[in-house]
Amino acid sequence: MKAYKELSKAELIQLKEELEAAYSDAKGKGLSLDMSRGKPAATQLDMTMGIMDALDASSGMKTEAGVDCRNYGLVDGIPEAKKLMGDMIGVPAENVIVCGNASLTIMYDTVSRSMTHGVLGSTPWCKLDKVKFLCPVPGYDRHFGITEHFGIEMINVPMTAEGPDMDMVEKLVSEDAAVKGIWCVPKYSNPQGITYSDETVKRFAALKPAAEDFRIFWDNAYVVHHLYDEKQDELLDILGECEKAGHPDMVYEFCSTSKVSFAGSGIAAVAASKANLEWFKKSLTIQTIGYDKVNQLRHVKYFKDINGIQEHMKKHAALLRPKFEAVLKVLENELGGLQIGSWVEPRGGYFICFEALEGCASQIIAKCKEAGVVLTKAGAPFPYGKDPKDSVIRIAPSFPTPEEMAQATDLFVLCVKLVSVEKLLSAME
Numbered sequence: 001m002k003a004y005k006e007l008s009k010a011e012l013i014q015l016k017e018e019l020e021a022a023y024s025d026a027k028g029k030g031l032s033l034d035m036s037r038g039k040p041a042a043t044q045l046d047m048t049m050g051i052m053d054a055l056d057a058s059s060g061m062k063t064e065a066g067v068d069c070r071n072y073g074l075v076d077g078i079p080e081a082k083k084l085m086g087d088m089i090g091v092p093a094e095n096v097i098v099c100g101n102a103s104l105t106i107m108y109d110t111v112s113r114s115m116t117h118g119v120l121g122s123t124p125w126c127k128l129d130k131v132k133f134l135c136p137v138p139g140y141d142r143h144f145g146i147t148e149h150f151g152i153e154m155i156n157v158p159m160t161a162e163g164p165d166m167d168m169v170e171k172l173v174s175e176d177a178a179v180k181g182i183w184c185v186p187k188y189s190n191p192q193g194i195t196y197s198d199e200t201v202k203r204f205a206a207l208k209p210a211a212e213d214f215r216i217f218w219d220n221a222y223v224v225h226h227l228y229d230e231k232q233d234e235l236l237d238i239l240g241e242c243e244k245a246g247h248p249d250m251v252y253e254f255c256s257t258s259k260v261s262f263a264g265s266g267i268a269a270v271a272a273s274k275a276n277l278e279w280f281k282k283s284l285t286i287q288t289i290g291y292d293k294v295n296q297l298r299h300v301k302y303f304k305d306i307n308g309i310q311e312h313m314k315k316h317a318a319l320l321r322p323k324f325e326a327v328l329k330v331l332e333n334e335l336g337g338l339q340i341g342s343w344v345e346p347r348g349g350y351f352i353c354f355e356a357l358e359g360c361a362s363q364i365i366a367k368c369k370e371a372g373v374v375l376t377k378a379g380a381p382f383p384y385g386k387d388p389k390d391s392v393i394r395i396a397p398s399f400p401t402p403e404e405m406a407q408a409t410d411l412f413v414l415c416v417k418l419v420s421v422e423k424l425l426s427a428m429e
Contacts, residue, residue: 003339031372038350054301069293081296085269087306103256103268119213134182136164138381154383163196177210188222191394193346195233205241248273323397330409340420367415
């Protein structure tokens with residue numbers, strides 16, 4: 001296909017007329033599809049219904065050590081759940097606290113605790129003149145929502161194929177004591193599907209922050225969310241690397257089973273050094289009498305061990321893979337060679353990230369919505385909801401069926417073409 005930038009003005013005008021006619025037809029189809037968030041489809045949730053049978057009224061409700069899960073106690077989680085979550089992210093059980101149903105809650109609490117009580121004896125962030133966080137972009141909007149909620153200044157750090165721009169991270173962290181943290185989705189990142197390289201992880205572990213209370217917020221949300229059995233990304237253990245580098249306290253690692261078992265009804269955990277965990281526990285004993293140990297036990301009974309999780313995730317992959325491939329096929333067939341957009345082909349995670357021509361994302365999303373397909377709001381993958389180039393669009397293929405995904409992507413590429421042509425024509429005026 002001929003690149004749109006190589007077309008003459010007359011050719012672009014003719015193409016615009018053809019695309020407008022096709023768009024008018026598309027609007028008449030009455031589509032109503034939602035690709036705005038990475039929600040598991042009902043078929044995925046149905047696949048996990050057996051977890052409801054893992055416990056019943058006749059089940060033994062005690063841990064292997066004899067603790068009754070129906071009663072108070074074990075504020076840091078039952079040992080079996082600590083091992084299950086530790087094995088999922090590749091860290092020892094003694095480095096894990098199992099909490100409630102969502103890792104986002106743990107992250108929010110961690111930032112809140114840092115604001116009000118400081119980190120391991122450091123000055124509470126709320127008493128400082130300025131607190132800053134580094135935000136790899138495009139990134140996860142809910143991360144940015146937390147730091148914005150607390151009035152923390154967010155600094156964009158561009159993502160590369162290896163992870164965040166580490167030259168920039170190292171410079172900012174080492175020179176500015178107001179930089180207290182960085183958000184990371186290190187495996188199958190949201191939304192690009194990038195996994196941090198070994199070198200990137202080692203450079204994170206070797207950071208020399210100006211602030212003694214600087215922390216890496218390592219949200220390993222998609223650690224077991226592969227799309228393929230053979231082509232799987234590997235990620236170095238950040239806790240182990242930080243310990244080797246002599247900085248064991250510099251990282252908090254978060255994870256959950258929200259997209260392994262039930263979304264919002266799984267179990268979540270944080271992994272960290274002994275000192276950090278003791279800091280967590282001091283607040284936990286005030287904050288809660290204990291998390292839902294019955295749900296923890298249910299998950300352990302159902303999955304049994306890491307092998308059970310891995311086998312279960314293969315079933316998820318079998319449902320998700322056709323949806324991702326449907327999107328990628330349409331993108332390649334319809335946009336390949338036109339030079340009006342680019343995308344990454346992820347090996348896992350929940351999203352496909354599309355980068356349109358500068359200044360086009362908002363219009364593409366608006367046109368899709370007008371024709372019945374809802375995408376994530378433009379700017380969402382950036383702090384303050386502001387994409388400096390207005391070019392990044394996050395596609396969430398998980399919820400619709402593969403057939404619906406193909407339909408939605410057909411409309412999406414039509415909108416990309418139409419908005420891109422309008423952009424190129426406006427540049428000629």
